[in-house]
Amino acid sequence: MKLYSVSDGPPSLACRLGLKALNLDYELINVDFGKGEHMTDEYEKLNPQKEIPVLVDDDLVIGESNAILQYICDKYDTAGKFYPKNPASRAIVNHRLCFNLAMYYRNISEYTLAPIFFDYERTPLGLKKMKIALDVFEKYLTQTNYSFAAGDSLTIADFPLITATLCLEAINFSLVPWPKIDKWYHNFKLKYPELWEIAAGGLKELSYFEKNPPDLSHMIHPIHPIRKIPK
Template identity: 75%
Template structure:
């Protein structure tokens, strides 16, 4: 198994957490985002979207962190602990994965990550969208009254939500207005220090880049405007 990963990328870190939780041996291949290694023709042969992460297991080559997490759960979580087999319980896990991708991490990334690496500004609208996402997640956690994102047990849904929330801590954004999120987030750190350490390493890099924005003007990105230093 191989995981092409970026060292401070929440989707990559979520996949690393899952691989760690499942005690799987794999080769970690660091993709240097700053050097544009994900934009090369060679990488595009693995991932035509030129996005990170990409996962390889025998003849399977896939991108999209949700798909990777679900595959790992299906194939390697034989007891259905991290990826429950009960349809209703699994539906909640799948929902949280979709929620993170479509709303939670999307709005966090636009507010936290894009202004660090590309020519975007933190705006009142971006902050409003971020707070709406936090309000929604707070509601889900309050209604479920569980210890984890999808209930009373750790699942693959916790990994991307945890690494997304880590971005907020990296810029010292307080979660005090969202006590259920804050409690869930801190409990993850306390109860799963080996998994949290994976996110913590990425958080250190994001905090550094927040204070010292990288110069990516050399990188010809097809979508995002390059930030000028």
């Protein structure tokens, strides 16, 4: 099994958390985002979306972090520890995965990460959208009173939500106004230090880039405008 991963990418980190939680052996292949390795013809053969991560397991080649997490659990988590077999419980996990992808990580990354790596600004509208996403997650945690994102035990739903939330810590954005999220986030750190160690590596890199934005002016990107660093 191989995981093509970027060292500070929240979706890549989420997959690494899942692989670690399941104690699976795999080869970690670093894709250098700064060098544009994900934009090469060779990488496009693995993922026409040219996005990271990608998992290769025997004949299966699959992108999208949610799909990767669901696949490794369907194949290797036979007891349903991290991806419940019960339809109702699984539905909540699936919902949180979709919520993260469609709203939570999307709004957080647009405000925190896009201005670090691309020609975007942190705007009042971006901040408002991010706070709305945080408000929604806070309500989910309040309504259910779960210890984790989708239940009273750790599931794959927690992994992408954790790695999205660490983007806030990378820019020193306080979670104090969202006490349920703050408690859940720090509870994960305390209860799963071996998993948090993986996430913390990405956090360290993002914190560095927040203070020292990388120069990606050499890279061509089909969607995002590249920000030029003043000489």
